[in-house]
Amino acid sequence: MNITEKILARASKNESVEPDEVVFVNVDKAMLHDVSGPGVIKVFEKLQKQGISVDKLWDPSKVWVAEDHFVPSAEKVSAENIVKLSNFTKNYGIEKHFKYGLGQYGICHTLSHEEALVLPGEVYVAGDSHTNTTGALGAFACGLGHTDMAYVLLNGKIWFKVPETLYFKLNGKLPEHVMAKDFILRIIGDIGTDGAAYKAMQFGGTGVYEMSVDERLTLTNMTTEAGAKNGIIEPDQKITDHLAERGATNYTALKGDSNAQFAKIFEYDGSEMEPTVAKPFSPQNVSVVRETSSIELDKAYIGSCTGAKFEDLKAVAKILKGRKVKIRTEILPAAISIYKKALENGFIKIFLDAGAMVGPPTCGACCGAHMGVLAKDEICISTTNRNFPGRMGHVESQTYLASPLVAAASAVTGKITDPRDLN
Amino acid sequence: MDRFKKIKSIVTPFDKVNVDTDQIVPKQFLKLIQKTGFGKFLFYNWRFNSDEKPNSGFILNDPKYKNSKILITQDNFGCGSSREHAVWALQDYGFSVIIAPSFADIFFSNCFKNGLLAIILNSKIVEKLLKIQTEIEVDLENQIIKTDTEIIPFQIDEYKKKNLLNGLDEIALTLKYQDKILEYEKKSTISSLL
The missing domain is CATH 3.30.499.10 (Aconitase, domain 3)
Structure with a gap:
């Protein structure tokens, strides 16, 4: 199995999984922001009307909330959404609420790695399409709609079809003045905005492991633009160090087996990459x-x-x-x-x-x-x-x-x- | 959700690839979370000119398609942002069926969570349907689309089909059986559920 399959097997309590198999997985972490949060609140209200209890979340300690899209509030609707979000986290006992202008705050996908909120080997879902970003830490990270997020918050579970994996191998370091962004734009140019639809995009090769953690996050971040289910990189010492600096050491990182299968392997020569x-x-x-x-x-x-x-x-x-x-x-x-x-x-x-x-x-x-x-x-x-x-x-x-x-x-x-x- | 019945309607031909959710519902409306009314924001930047008057050149403003319930479009419809508002807007505007050769993953899932039928058909058939001027009938129960001249079968996941036909909300359905699920899980491992 490759890393994506290993994580989904672990989270679904299966010994092994294969692409296209549907698995019911336990979610490790979940996130909402000031757009998806109010969206989930709306779904909760609808469920309540159907007589379904939405009194408590599956595990408030595994849920975190960011305020990032419409902050600092430019007008009153956005301001009211922030109040709504605050009431939500208070009512449901969510302690990790990164409030704008209070201590640490910023874009949700940045907080996830800056604050080590997601760890290698975990399944992480959030109400935003760029959730794929966090896969650079070696997690299975993907975005969901509001209804699916509401379901996860209440149950801590969600089903996934195990995606096929496309493997992008960068041989050799990127030249000076060429960045991860150039590489991922080149890839999207090659495979198109639906080139990885419902597939995992995994990155590897010497060029990728030469990259800083921040640069790797650019690769996984833009897998969304190729339609990918998730983007992922097997974690190495740089990831371990990044997380340790933030106090996170207690996790089980997973890596693919030596005979891991990929639907397709794309090889790129680092020296041929250009600003794009x-x-x-x-x-x-x-x-x-x-x-x-x-x-x-x-x-x-x-x-x-x-x-x-x-x-x-x-x-x-x-x-x-x-x-x-x-x-x-x-x-x-x-x-x-x-x-x-x-x-x-x-x-x-x-x-x-x-x-x-x-x-x-x-x-x-x-x-x-x-x-x-x-x-x-x-x-x-x-x-x-x-x-x-x-x-x-x-x-x-x-x-x-x-x-x-x-x-x-x-x-x-x-x-x-x-x-x-x-x- | 309402039970999904046979839909007979003229089709709105929307011959575009990679229509992203920013085009389906632009960002300025995302902060609104009222229950209904997203239909008026559907394809906002295409439907309306900068003076907010309808753009007569845009297909949805053609009176011919005013009551259309079926949208036919091209590959990768719904790509980009995960905003569920895109589905709310299409439904609120009046669409019940979206047909395309392929859909973006999160959008496709969001459709069925809200009772919007997304049908994947091969490109050749989509090309043909884009040109059709008469009404067509989408019969979910029998998984066919009837035109004046032919019957086109389509594939759909059994579970999604059942939920739509019975008006069952996937999340509500599962939550109603929560006790039984928990009881079952206690007795068995999750893997054997599948």
């Missing part, structure tokens, strides 16, 4: 940066669970140090712990000296909510994950998805720029 962008209006519409370098930009956005982790900000700082941005540049660290670390490392001063704006942690403009949405005809280069029409604002705005290095280099020149071509 996804052009409007699909993550599969990829091109190498040097072929799009004539595109003039209005704005650069560095944010989201995909592109505002500590290593992402470090890459941006490397480019912006001693340089000035030529277009509006908005940098929103993905969690307050990352913001602090960026401050301690001098990145925030570099950003401000370059003329960029530094904003609070939030999903913000990535989902077009607020904090820098785009006007009609505006063109943005962004470290986020989706560039569908209207995703980041006006339906006639355009978003180019890129790595933090490409976004920062482009901010400096005002045009889409390969960081290798920067003076």
